[in-house]
Amino acid sequence: MAEPGPLVMLSAGEASGDRHAAQLFLELRKLLPGVRAIGMGGPALREAGVELCYDSSAIGVIGLAEILRHYGEIRRALKIMREAARRHRPDLLVCVDYKEFNFRLAKAAKACGVKVLFYVSPQVWAWRPGRVKTYGRIVDHMAVIFPFEVPFYQAHGVPVTYVGHPLAGKVRTTLSREQARDRYGFAATPLIGLLPGSRRNEIKRLLPVLLEAAGRLAAEFEGAQFLLCQAPTVEDQALQEYLEGAKLRIRVVKGQDYDALGCCDAVITVSGTATLEVALLGLPMVIVYRLAPLSYWLGRQLVSIPYIGLPNILAGRSIVREFIQHQANAANIAGEIGKILRDRDYAEAIRRDLRGIREVLGERDGSRELARLAAGMLGARV
Known part of the structure; x- marks a missing residue:
């Protein structure tokens, strides 16, 4: 009877992490056909064939106040995952983003002799940089998705590999704009385009603002249409209560439909991975975000970089407008989108800057490179 293959534990707490972890496992299975996996995640991991110890759909929140409201459930999830790590003793734990949770899980796993690979590096270069040494003690290897992160970790003696961003080379359209339209x-x-986020609290806090901005734009631009991209983690009902009252021409598409999104002339997006998808499609955008007041205040004390949007962080300057907290209002959002639609030179300048983002990230397949790194940590020669 053949020996069972290596056991990997995957831990992803949010929609984007769920997708990234699933892509990793699918690529890893190509290299190690007998590999098995357990872990925490959502529909993408389950569909990839991972045995879920905990479904993370209910705990994908951001911000201190939001985390405090879900603290009991997050704590229960962490207990389940710690116990699973001790019981199964996986050959490798791969933590995907979800920083604070995965930090604690990695610490517990490391204590019982499990190797730890951290993917989508905690942005310690942006906030609480002193924690890098702590991560170095509990992580065997850091897999980073941006090239500028490598020297930061090297300077602190943390083993690090730039594997490439999981979206690089994958965010592209298959149809021309005319064919897609x-x-x-x-x-x-x-x-x-309207991208209201993948978390319930984002939908509640930001979708009404996006729809109010859309109403202003519909009044200014005759015949304006709207495309709302619904994340897999967002239920239909969560959107319908807001959309029913909006007298707008809105088409809802589910999942990552880049052909549909590529038809847009401009996009209003919540901060997060979606901003990078929009950037890689070369679409002028406005980035918006709101947190509970306490979460925002604490973030301002800790964050050491001037931007929250990935396109601006990667560019090292403001190439698309960000409206945060009280500035994330319908008037500001509609005003900027209106400028993009009216001023062709302004819109083209943004598109030109966004093309530079694709050049920075390159075409390296992040999921494949990460799988090779994970296989090497499992002792395979690849």
């Missing part, structure tokens, strides 16, 4: 039935009038 024909397929989806979009008229040759302004089409504005």
Whole structure:
């Protein structure tokens, strides 16, 4: 009877992490066909064939106040994952983002002799940089998705590999803009994308603002249409209560439909991974975000970089407007999108800057490179 393959534990707490972890496991299985996996995640991990110890859909929140409201459930999830690590003793734990939770899980796993690979590096270069040494004590290897992160970890003696961003080389359209507009039935009038986020608290806090901004734009631009991208973790009902009252021409698409999104003339997006997807498609955008007041105040004390949007962080300067907290209002958002739609030179300058983001990230397949790194940590020669 054949020996069972190595056992990997994957821990992802949010929608983007769930997708990244699933892509990793699928690539790892190509290199090590007998590999098995357990862990925490959502629908993408389950579909990839990972045995879930805990479904993370309920704990994908951000901000101190939001985390405090879900603290009991987050604590229960951490207990389940710690116990699973002790019981199964996986050959490798791969932590995908979800920093504070995975820090504690990694510490527990390391204590019982489990190797730890951390993917989507905690942004200690942006906030609480002193924690890098602590991460170095509990992580065997840091896999980073941005090239500028490598020298930071090297300077602190943390083993690090730049594997490439998981979206690089994957965010692209398969149809021309004209073909896509024909397929989806979009008229040759302004089409504005709405990306309200993948978490319930984001939808509640930001979708009404996005819809109010859309209403202003509909009044200014005759025939304006709107495309709302619904994340896999967001239930239909969570959107419908807001959309029913909006008298707008809104088309809802589910999942990562880059052909549909690529039809947009401009996009209003919540801060997060989605901003990078929009950037890689070369679409002018506005980035918005709101947190509970306490979470925002604490973040301002800890964050040491001037931007929250990934396109601006990667560029090292402001190439798209960010409206945060009280500035994230319908008037500001609609005003900036209106400028993009009216001023062709302004819109083209943004597109030109966004092309530089694709050049920075390159075409390296982050999931494949990460799988090779994980396989090496499992003792395989690849």
